[in-house]
Amino acid sequence: MENEKKLNLGERLLMFNELLLLGVLIVIALLITIGEPKFISILNLKNIIRDSSQILIAGIGMTMLLIAGDVDLSIGSLIAFSTVVFMDVVNKTNNFWFGLLAVLALGAFVGLINGIVVSKFKVNALIGTIAMMMILRGSVYLYSMASIQNFHHLDIFTAFGNGYFGPFPVPVVLMVVLFAGFYIVINKTVFGRRLYATGGNMKAARISGIRTSKLRIQTFVMSSTLAALSGAILCSRMNSGQPNSGNGYELTVIAGVILGGTSLEGGKGTLIGTLLGVLIMRVINNGIILLQWNQDLQIVFSGFVIILAVFLDNKRQAAKAKIITT
Amino acid sequence: MKKGKFFLMLMVIGLIISPALVFAGGETDSAAGSSDLPKKIGYVTNYATHEWYQNVIKGMQDRCDELGIELEVLDANLDMAKEVAMVEDLMARGVDALIVTPVDAAGTVALVKKAKMEGIPMVLEGNRVDGMEVLVAICDYDAGYKGGLETGKIAAKMGISPKVLAVDLPALNACVLRVDGFMDGIKVNAPDAVLVHRVDGKGSKDEALQVSTDALTQDSDINVIYGCNDNSSLGAYQAFKAAGLNEDELIICGTGLEGLAAVYALQEIPAYMVEAAMLPEKNGLTCVDAAVSLYRGEELPEHIVSATIALTKDTWENLYGIDADGKRYPKWDAINALETEAQCTKY
Numbered sequence: 001m002e003n004e005k006k007l008n009l010g011e012r013l014l015m016f017n018e019l020l021l022l023g024v025l026i027v028i029a030l031l032i033t034i035g036e037p038k039f040i041s042i043l044n045l046k047n048i049i050r051d052s053s054q055i056l057i058a059g060i061g062m063t064m065l066l067i068a069g070d071v072d073l074s075i076g077s078l079i080a081f082s083t084v085v086f087m088d089v090v091n092k093t094n095n096f097w098f099g100l101l102a103v104l105a106l107g108a109f110v111g112l113i114n115g116i117v118v119s120k121f122k123v124n125a126l127i128g129t130i131a132m133m134m135i136l137r138g139s140v141y142l143y144s145m146a147s148i149q150n151f152h153h154l155d156i157f158t159a160f161g162n163g164y165f166g167p168f169p170v171p172v173v174l175m176v177v178l179f180a181g182f183y184i185v186i187n188k189t190v191f192g193r194r195l196y197a198t199g200g201n202m203k204a205a206r207i208s209g210i211r212t213s214k215l216r217i218q219t220f221v222m223s224s225t226l227a228a229l230s231g232a233i234l235c236s237r238m239n240s241g242q243p244n245s246g247n248g249y250e251l252t253v254i255a256g257v258i259l260g261g262t263s264l265e266g267g268k269g270t271l272i273g274t275l276l277g278v279l280i281m282r283v284i285n286n287g288i289i290l291l292q293w294n295q296d297l298q299i300v301f302s303g304f305v306i307i308l309a310v311f312l313d314n315k316r317q318a319a320k321a322k323i324i325t326t
Numbered sequence: 327m328k329k330g331k332f333f334l335m336l337m338v339i340g341l342i343i344s345p346a347l348v349f350a351g352g353e354t355d356s357a358a359g360s361s362d363l364p365k366k367i368g369y370v371t372n373y374a375t376h377e378w379y380q381n382v383i384k385g386m387q388d389r390c391d392e393l394g395i396e397l398e399v400l401d402a403n404l405d406m407a408k409e410v411a412m413v414e415d416l417m418a419r420g421v422d423a424l425i426v427t428p429v430d431a432a433g434t435v436a437l438v439k440k441a442k443m444e445g446i447p448m449v450l451e452g453n454r455v456d457g458m459e460v461l462v463a464i465c466d467y468d469a470g471y472k473g474g475l476e477t478g479k480i481a482a483k484m485g486i487s488p489k490v491l492a493v494d495l496p497a498l499n500a501c502v503l504r505v506d507g508f509m510d511g512i513k514v515n516a517p518d519a520v521l522v523h524r525v526d527g528k529g530s531k532d533e534a535l536q537v538s539t540d541a542l543t544q545d546s547d548i549n550v551i552y553g554c555n556d557n558s559s560l561g562a563y564q565a566f567k568a569a570g571l572n573e574d575e576l577i578i579c580g581t582g583l584e585g586l587a588a589v590y591a592l593q594e595i596p597a598y599m600v601e602a603a604m605l606p607e608k609n610g611l612t613c614v615d616a617a618v619s620l621y622r623g624e625e626l627p628e629h630i631v632s633a634t635i636a637l638t639k640d641t642w643e644n645l646y647g648i649d650a651d652g653k654r655y656p657k658w659d660a661i662n663a664l665e666t667e668a669q670c671t672k673y
Contacts, residue, residue, distance in 0.1 A: 036544065038543060038544050041543065043543050043546070043569060044540075044543040044544075047539045047540065047543055047569070050568075051536060051539065141375050145374070145375055145377070145380055146377050146380065146585050146586065147377065147531070147557075147585065147586075147587055149586060149587060149590050161568075162567070162568045234532060237535060237564060237568065238531050238532060238535055238560075238561065238564055239560075239564055240531065240560075240587065242530070242531050242532065242557075243375065244375065244376075244530050244531075244557075245530060245531065245532040246532065247530065285536075285540070286540050286543075289525060289537060289540035289541055289544070290540060290543065290544045292523075295525065295526045295537070296526075
């Protein structure tokens, strides 16, 4: 407490990352509302939350990976593969649950391979998952060159991405349940503490008895399974399996997670931060369209936001170091 | 001795006339080549994972099978360097004619020059390139215009004032022309039509879904959706549906009829009323015919226009059918009977 007093106001604010992000989100939302009052319409807010849910479900897994010091660039391709497999299995079996099961199994399998490649074969996560991204993108075209149409029009399939639980869109409810579950896993369990320990200092974690390889494989499996689930939601929303979908999705997810304060160096990050980071990115994109600005600004703003997030993270680390050393 | 002299004379005569025979033979082959068919055509496409190109290839293959020509297809997968290497490889392997869909118009100029130097006829598909001999392509503005014309007719019949959401792909000039054409076309029969939103769906269904969701939030009174390709119109429709908006007064016009998606949409989605069909199979067939004509040394116009037509729920089956395996097939007689523009209204 004594030490914290030595920080200036800006540095103190930085220590409350989530509050800072919430403030940024509110300011951006206010600015857009001034330009286009329809921003705060129920319909628009529902759309923003529905869209963000799909990204957030994948973001939960990515946050865990980054906390553990890893990253997964293959999720965009996995999402494309998931849409195609989901639609194809539902078509062939006329059963929604078989389709969902197949997609989750695909995600778990891809995560397992990624985990083994990174933790056992000691391939850098960036390189290993880029390789998986290429394998999956090629494989989805081998599986089906054309988009797969919805033949059975099962009600449950449509409701999965487009339906409502009371007033809440189904993907939002799914996201809330998963968010709450993984929040507990990350913050209240031994697994969560080991995740931070592994990402913070893998060598020290290993010496202290944590089986880091097993933990990293488990994290990859969870992350890919969540990404596959996100693909299944996208498939329902598109009403088809699209081998061309998911392009750049991994960057959207990673940008949201980093903006939320999760460090690329591992050992730091929160799910609340990710939630706010993803919402900020989505609100900016939504605002650009509502204000009828040039859509290319979405990419430009995303780039600036990422640089700002990393800059703030560096400042935060420096402020923390100041507390420790003084 | 006399026998020896006789054989010697025969050998000398043989030596003298054999090159002449070979040359004459070559000339004969060459002459035959100018009137006959190429044995092998190479096609380097820019993006074979797109359904449009898959059906272009299908049209090429059908025509080559009919003419007894071998077709080799290579996919540059949007990589210009790869395209250069593939075209050069086909040249080195001695194909009789080439068809190329340029990944990048400027990057293809050198390939056009090289093909000319090597004496290999080259047909370009889709994109104009400086120094080219022949281009086979649809007229994008006119395709959009026809779609707009038909949509305007329906809007007038339904008594609605069209408020249009156009899902564009500004990075592609062809798509920009289609949207411009659509808006000009729709105003012929519905002069009060307004372009409310023009968003970039990047040609993919997931992106079109997302940007249309935002656009429909701002303007929920949109009653006409135009997509510069099938993914764009179908993605926008999914956004419209998810927003729970009234589909009774909605008209959707897609562009392409690239694969099965638009066929199903015409069959199953009440609002999906018009398709500016670009007939990829016909495009492929026309490319092969152009390559054969070039190989024969025939004169061709610089731009051979491939047919487009606006189809509706009632007319699409005039040109396409669905077989027992659920795959679509072109009805060639009807497609070949379509009239084409002599030249495009706008480039």
